[in-house]
Amino acid sequence: MTPFLGLHLARRIEAAEARNGEECAQAVQRMAGGSAIFAGVDSQLTQAVGMGLHGPVSVEELDRMEAFFRSRGAPPVVDLCPLADPSLVAQLAQRGYRLTEFNNVLVRPLAGIEAAPPSAPVRLAEVREAELWAETVCRGFIERDQLTEDELDVGRIIFRMPSARCWFAFSGDHPVAAGAMSIREGLAILFGDSTVRGFRGAGWQSALIAARVGTATAEGCDLAASAAVPGGISQRNYERNGFRVAYTKAALAGNRLGITRLAPLGDSAP
Numbered sequence: 001m002t003p004f005l006g007l008h009l010a011r012r013i014e015a016a017e018a019r020n021g022e023e024c025a026q027a028v029q030r031m032a033g034g035s036a037i038f039a040g041v042d043s044q045l046t047q048a049v050g051m052g053l054h055g056p057v058s059v060e061e062l063d064r065m066e067a068f069f070r071s072r073g074a075p076p077v078v079d080l081c082p083l084a085d086p087s088l089v090a091q092l093a094q095r096g097y098r099l100t101e102f103n104n105v106l107v108r109p110l111a112g113i114e115a116a117p118p119s120a121p122v123r124l125a126e127v128r129e130a131e132l133w134a135e136t137v138c139r140g141f142i143e144r145d146q147l148t149e150d151e152l153d154v155g156r157i158i159f160r161m162p163s164a165r166c167w168f169a170f171s172g173d174h175p176v177a178a179g180a181m182s183i184r185e186g187l188a189i190l191f192g193d194s195t196v197r198g199f200r201g202a203g204w205q206s207a208l209i210a211a212r213v214g215t216a217t218a219e220g221c222d223l224a225a226s227a228a229v230p231g232g233i234s235q236r237n238y239e240r241n242g243f244r245v246a247y248t249k250a251a252l253a254g255n256r257l258g259i260t261r262l263a264p265l266g267d268s269a270p
Helices: 007-023 059-070 086-094 127-142 149-160 204-218 233-240
Strands: 027-031 034-038 047-049 077-080 098-109 122-124 165-171 174-184 187-195 223-228 244-253
Touching (some): 007 034, 007 187, 027 059, 077 086, 098 233, 127 174, 165 204, 223 233
Antiparallel strands (some): 027 034, 034 047, 122 165
16 A cells, blocks of 8 residues: 655655765755755756755745855756645746656555565675676666766766665676665665666566565565656556555756746736
């Protein structure tokens, strides 16, 4: 049974996501109940997470968030939870933020549920395999074999996260899929799932999900969560493994260099 969507669940998941982002960050600033995370100008990890889940967001807090990103040459991006205080939504609309993507947050209760064994060879990556793991996960995401150093750095950053445990799935002796997990106060966050092109549709991601869920269950976690593009293959695979959509988040982006705030509804433009 999927846990009831309320502030307690959303705060728990978004706080864990923010801590994950902080472990990848070059700079962090906490504000409005969440975290502004900078991991590079063009990094997908550069965003504000968890804002507005503990009450109204002031104009000053949003100004500080925007200054944090723009001072580093990055556009402000807000990973918006649907349970955020309406004041945050209203201000983002007034400032002209645009919708860039949706992500479904999926959850699975673990307490009292027996985890299924992986359906394919899966194991934890060893410390000496950091480069191999980064290459595998990035080949799956970018869908080509030749990768730049900047592209590989995404996988390297994830592997170096203090809380991350990284897995491989194998076809024979060759890693063909990868995934990661962090555990925070009984909540397992599954992320970084990637399957190399040419090996998709054969159950590798499901095997990685099962392995991580099994580990989380064995370590006493009561809940597992992940995020996936709505209607995509990852969502389907997670649902096949007992996960259900809890809520849908929206990524909203502002201008890199600063914007002119829009007039409130009902006001005329100058």
